[in-house]
Amino acid sequence: MKTNIIKNILFISALAFLFSCGQAGDRGGNGALSSNIAEKVYVAPGERDEQYAFLSGGYSGNLTVYGLPSGRLFKEIPVFSQFPTSGYGYSEETKPMLNTSFGFIPWDDLHHPDISQTNGELDGRWIFANGNNTPRIARISLTTFETEEIIEVPNSAGNHSSSFITENTEYVVAGTRFSVPVPQKDMPISEYKANFKGALTFIAVDQEHGHMDIKFQLLMPGFNYDLSHPGRGKSHGWFFFSTYNTEEANSLLEVNASQNDKDFIAAINWKKIEEYVNNGGGTKMPAKFAHNVYDESTHTATSTMKNEVLTVNPVDVPGAIYFLPTPKSPHGCDVDPNGEYIIGSGKLSANITVHSFDKMLAAIDAEKFDGDAYGIPILNYDDVLAGSVQSGGLGPLHTEFDGKGNAYTTFFISSEVVKWKLGTWEVVDRKPTYYSVGHLMIPGGNSRKPHGKYLVAMNKITKDRYLPTGPEMEHSAQIYDISGEKMELLYDFPTHGEPHYAAGCDAELLVNNSKKIYRIDENNHPYAIKSPAEARVERDGKEVHIYMSTIRSHFTPDNIEGIKVGDKVYFHITNHEQDFDVPHGFSMIGQRTSEILVMPGQTKTSLWEPERVGVWPFYCTDFCSALHQEMQGYIRVSPANSNIELSYTLDGDDI
Amino acid sequence: MKRAGIIMIIGSSMLLGLFVFPMWNIRLGAPQYPEPLGIDIHVNGLKGESEFDIQNIDGLNHYIGMKTLPKPDDMWEFSVFPKVVWLMAGLGILIGILGLMGKISPILFLVWFVMMSILGALGIYDFNLWLVDYGTDLDPNAILKLVNPDGTPMQYNPPLLGHKKLLNFDAFSYPRTGGILLGLGMLLSLVSFFLGRKARLVSKS
Structure with missing residues (x-):
C-alpha cells in the first residue's frame, strides 16, 4: 500500500516535472510576474465579477456560488444537506425538503448542476442538481438562490448520469449509475446479470413554476449509466448516456468491468418515447418516492409521497434506442454546441472518441447493425465514428466547448486540460492542472452558446497548492483564460466539498433578477x-x-x-x-x-x-x-x- | 398680449406638475447604504424613493429618537397645499385666458407672480420649521443621545437645500421635477408680464 502511494507520488511528480519543463514560463507563479496575469483576475474592491459559477459541493451536499474571474465565494446554497447557517433542514418549514421514501435523510452527494435553457441557451430561471446517493433531483431558484424542490427518483441507485436538461428545459434527466433489481427484491447478488435494470428517468419540468414530475422511466439493461448530455440543435430530441460495466459484473468492478474493449454510448430518442407514452404506452408500476416542494409565498415546504411510476421497456419502442460502441469504459458524454458531435471519453484511454450524429442517423436509416444487446440494436463503431483525438494525454474525462470550434477535455491521469479542434481533431494546446482534474466548466459550455472566456478546472487532489491544513484539505480549482489561441493559467482557488462539475453564466443573466427581500x-x-x-x-x-x-x-x-x-x-x-x-x-x-x-x-x-x-x-x-x-x-x-x-x-x- | 396670455396659461399650468411629480427630495446615503434612502416630498404627502425607504428611514431614526415621518393625515399641509395649488393654477389660467382676450392688464400676471412668491416663501418657511421640529424634538429616552462639542444636544434636521453631514449619513436636499416645474412656471408668469406690458406699450404708441 505504502509503496503504491510512493509510486503514485513519483509518477505524478514526474508528470508535473515533464509538463513544467515543456511549458516553461507558464506556471502560475512566474507567469503572473512576467505577463500581468494578476490583472486578469483582479476584481478591485467594490467591483463585481463578470460571471457566476455554480460549483457542486459533492459530499457537502450543497451548491457553492463563485465569481469569475476572481474565484471569490459568494454563497453556499443548501440543497441536500442540513445547513445550520440558515437553519435549512432544521427549521420546521424546511425539514420536509429532506424527506425521502427512506425517511428524513440529512445529507446527499451533489454532483452535476445544470442551468435551465430556452432554445438551447441559458435562461437563468433555475439550476438543477442531482443527489447521487439517495437518488434525488433538486431545483434551485435563481432569483432567491434557494432550493425550491426535490424529487426522489425511484428504481435508481447512484443517481450519477444526472441532472442534465433538454434544450428547452422540457426534461431534467436522471440516470442510474448502479443497476438494481426493479422492483427491489430479496435475491442473490450473483444473479445480477440479465436481472438487474438501469433506470433512466425523464422528469418533466413545468415551464411556469419549474415543478418536476416523473414522466417515464426507461428500464435499460443492467449496465452502469455514467454520464449523459442532451442533443441540441439538430440532435434535439435525443439524449446520450455513457455506459460502463456492460460486462454486468457485480464484484471487483475495477477489473471485471474493464474487460470489454468497448462499452456503449446509449442514444435515446426521447421524443419518440414521449410520443409512445402520450399515446398510452408504458406500464405503471408501484414505486414509493417523495416529492418535496418549497413555496416561496408560505416560506414552507411540503412533502408528498408518490406511489406509482410509469416505466417503459426499451424493446417496446423500436427505433428509439441504439448503442454506439465506445472504447475503454467511457465516462464523460458531451455534445458540442451544434449538436453534431457526441464525445465519449474512454477513461482508461489516451484518445477521445467522437461520434457523429449525422452518421448515426445514416447508419440507423441503413439498418446497419452489429447485433443487439437485450434487443437494443448496436451500431457499427466505424459507421458512427466522426474521428478520434490523438491526445497524448491519459485518462480523458470531460469535455466542454468555447463556441469557436474548439473543445477542451480534462485528463485525470495526466493532470491536464487539452484543447483540440472539432472536425480536424488536432490538439491545439495543453496546460497542466494541479492535480488530477475531474470536471471542467466553461460558462454556457454545455449549451448552444458558450460564453467562452474562462475555463475552470476542478481538481481532485490539492497536495501543496495552499498552506497546509492537516490531512484534510479543500479541493482546488484553476481558472484559465481561453480567449486566445493558447490557454493561460490565471489563478488557483480552493473549492468547498468536492466539486463534480459546475455551471456558469454571464452575471447579467442573473444580477437584476436576484431578490433583495421577501415582501x-x-x-x-x-x-x-x-x-x-x-x-x-x-x-x-x-x-x-x-x-x-x-x-x-x-x-x-x-x-x-x-x-x-x-x-x-x-x-x-x-x-x-x-x-x-x-x-x-x-x-x-x-x-x-x-x-x-x-x-x-x-x-x-x-x-x-x-x-x-x-x-x-x-x-x-x-x-x-x-x-x-x-x-x-x-x-x-x-x-x-x-x-x-x-x-x-x-x-x-x-x- | 396674445403671446403673453399663452405663456401665462402655460406657466400657471405647470403648477399642476406638482400632482404628478415630487416637489422636493431628501436623500440619505451612507457607506452601508450604497443605494441611498430617499424621501420624495409630494404636495400631498411623503413617498419613499424606493418602496420601503420611509419605513427604513423610520427604522434608522428610532435610534436617535426622532418621530416617525408624517403620514398625509398627520400634517394639515398635505390637505391644504393641494387646494392652494389648484386655486393658484386655476387663477393663473383664468387671468391668462382673460389676458389672451385682451380683457385685463398684464399687471395681474405680476400680481399672480407676487402671490405665488409669497405662498412659496411661506411654504419653504413651513418646510424648514418642519425639518427643525423633526430634527430637534427627539425622544428623551432615545437610544443614541449625542452632543455637540459644546455640550448641546446634536440636531438632525436635514438641510433646507444642499448637503449636510448627519452622523454617518450624507443628507442631500434638492427640488425635484414638480418643484422645478413650479419655479419655471413662476418664471414664465414673470415673462408674460413683461411681454404683455411691452405689447401694451407698443400698441399704445
Missing part, C-alpha cells in the same frame, strides 16, 4: 404576523405557538412566562425588516436544533422542548445592527404542574 405583504405563512402589533403566544395543550416579530433591534415579545417543562414550543419568527441584507437570527439555549436565520419579510419556525425549570435567554444570532447585542429575551420555564399563567410582554407592556 411582508406577500408572506402567506400560516404563522406569519404582518406587524409587531400582532405578536402573541398561544397555548394548545402541550403545544405553545409563539408568534414573534424581529425588527432592529428587539424581539416582540421578549419576556414570556407560563412555559412549562414538557411543552413543545414553536417559535414562529417573522422578520419585519423590508431592507436589503438585514436578516435576524434566533437561537435558544439548550435547543436541540440549529439556529435559524430569517430573511427580511420571511417567517421561520424553530422548535424548542424545554427540559429544565428556570429563566432561559434567547438572542439574535446575526449582527443585525449597532444594538444587536441588546437583541435578546427571556423565557420563564416552570414545572410541568405549575399554574403560572401564559404572559408575554415587551418593555413591561402587554402587546
Whole structure:
C-alpha cells in the first residue's frame, strides 16, 4: 500500500516535472510576474465579477456560488444537506425538503448542476442538481438562490448520469449509475446479470413554476449509466448516456468491468418515447418516492409521497434506442454546441472518441447493425465514428466547448486540460492542472452558446497548492483564460466539498433578477404576523405557538412566562425588516436544533422542548445592527404542574 | 398680449406638475447604504424613493429618537397645499385666458407672480420649521443621545437645500421635477408680464 502511494507520488511528480519543463514560463507563479496575469483576475474592491459559477459541493451536499474571474465565494446554497447557517433542514418549514421514501435523510452527494435553457441557451430561471446517493433531483431558484424542490427518483441507485436538461428545459434527466433489481427484491447478488435494470428517468419540468414530475422511466439493461448530455440543435430530441460495466459484473468492478474493449454510448430518442407514452404506452408500476416542494409565498415546504411510476421497456419502442460502441469504459458524454458531435471519453484511454450524429442517423436509416444487446440494436463503431483525438494525454474525462470550434477535455491521469479542434481533431494546446482534474466548466459550455472566456478546472487532489491544513484539505480549482489561441493559467482557488462539475453564466443573466427581500405583504405563512402589533403566544395543550416579530433591534415579545417543562414550543419568527441584507437570527439555549436565520419579510419556525425549570435567554444570532447585542429575551420555564399563567410582554407592556 | 396670455396659461399650468411629480427630495446615503434612502416630498404627502425607504428611514431614526415621518393625515399641509395649488393654477389660467382676450392688464400676471412668491416663501418657511421640529424634538429616552462639542444636544434636521453631514449619513436636499416645474412656471408668469406690458406699450404708441 505504502509503496503504491510512493509510486503514485513519483509518477505524478514526474508528470508535473515533464509538463513544467515543456511549458516553461507558464506556471502560475512566474507567469503572473512576467505577463500581468494578476490583472486578469483582479476584481478591485467594490467591483463585481463578470460571471457566476455554480460549483457542486459533492459530499457537502450543497451548491457553492463563485465569481469569475476572481474565484471569490459568494454563497453556499443548501440543497441536500442540513445547513445550520440558515437553519435549512432544521427549521420546521424546511425539514420536509429532506424527506425521502427512506425517511428524513440529512445529507446527499451533489454532483452535476445544470442551468435551465430556452432554445438551447441559458435562461437563468433555475439550476438543477442531482443527489447521487439517495437518488434525488433538486431545483434551485435563481432569483432567491434557494432550493425550491426535490424529487426522489425511484428504481435508481447512484443517481450519477444526472441532472442534465433538454434544450428547452422540457426534461431534467436522471440516470442510474448502479443497476438494481426493479422492483427491489430479496435475491442473490450473483444473479445480477440479465436481472438487474438501469433506470433512466425523464422528469418533466413545468415551464411556469419549474415543478418536476416523473414522466417515464426507461428500464435499460443492467449496465452502469455514467454520464449523459442532451442533443441540441439538430440532435434535439435525443439524449446520450455513457455506459460502463456492460460486462454486468457485480464484484471487483475495477477489473471485471474493464474487460470489454468497448462499452456503449446509449442514444435515446426521447421524443419518440414521449410520443409512445402520450399515446398510452408504458406500464405503471408501484414505486414509493417523495416529492418535496418549497413555496416561496408560505416560506414552507411540503412533502408528498408518490406511489406509482410509469416505466417503459426499451424493446417496446423500436427505433428509439441504439448503442454506439465506445472504447475503454467511457465516462464523460458531451455534445458540442451544434449538436453534431457526441464525445465519449474512454477513461482508461489516451484518445477521445467522437461520434457523429449525422452518421448515426445514416447508419440507423441503413439498418446497419452489429447485433443487439437485450434487443437494443448496436451500431457499427466505424459507421458512427466522426474521428478520434490523438491526445497524448491519459485518462480523458470531460469535455466542454468555447463556441469557436474548439473543445477542451480534462485528463485525470495526466493532470491536464487539452484543447483540440472539432472536425480536424488536432490538439491545439495543453496546460497542466494541479492535480488530477475531474470536471471542467466553461460558462454556457454545455449549451448552444458558450460564453467562452474562462475555463475552470476542478481538481481532485490539492497536495501543496495552499498552506497546509492537516490531512484534510479543500479541493482546488484553476481558472484559465481561453480567449486566445493558447490557454493561460490565471489563478488557483480552493473549492468547498468536492466539486463534480459546475455551471456558469454571464452575471447579467442573473444580477437584476436576484431578490433583495421577501415582501411582508406577500408572506402567506400560516404563522406569519404582518406587524409587531400582532405578536402573541398561544397555548394548545402541550403545544405553545409563539408568534414573534424581529425588527432592529428587539424581539416582540421578549419576556414570556407560563412555559412549562414538557411543552413543545414553536417559535414562529417573522422578520419585519423590508431592507436589503438585514436578516435576524434566533437561537435558544439548550435547543436541540440549529439556529435559524430569517430573511427580511420571511417567517421561520424553530422548535424548542424545554427540559429544565428556570429563566432561559434567547438572542439574535446575526449582527443585525449597532444594538444587536441588546437583541435578546427571556423565557420563564416552570414545572410541568405549575399554574403560572401564559404572559408575554415587551418593555413591561402587554402587546 | 396674445403671446403673453399663452405663456401665462402655460406657466400657471405647470403648477399642476406638482400632482404628478415630487416637489422636493431628501436623500440619505451612507457607506452601508450604497443605494441611498430617499424621501420624495409630494404636495400631498411623503413617498419613499424606493418602496420601503420611509419605513427604513423610520427604522434608522428610532435610534436617535426622532418621530416617525408624517403620514398625509398627520400634517394639515398635505390637505391644504393641494387646494392652494389648484386655486393658484386655476387663477393663473383664468387671468391668462382673460389676458389672451385682451380683457385685463398684464399687471395681474405680476400680481399672480407676487402671490405665488409669497405662498412659496411661506411654504419653504413651513418646510424648514418642519425639518427643525423633526430634527430637534427627539425622544428623551432615545437610544443614541449625542452632543455637540459644546455640550448641546446634536440636531438632525436635514438641510433646507444642499448637503449636510448627519452622523454617518450624507443628507442631500434638492427640488425635484414638480418643484422645478413650479419655479419655471413662476418664471414664465414673470415673462408674460413683461411681454404683455411691452405689447401694451407698443400698441399704445
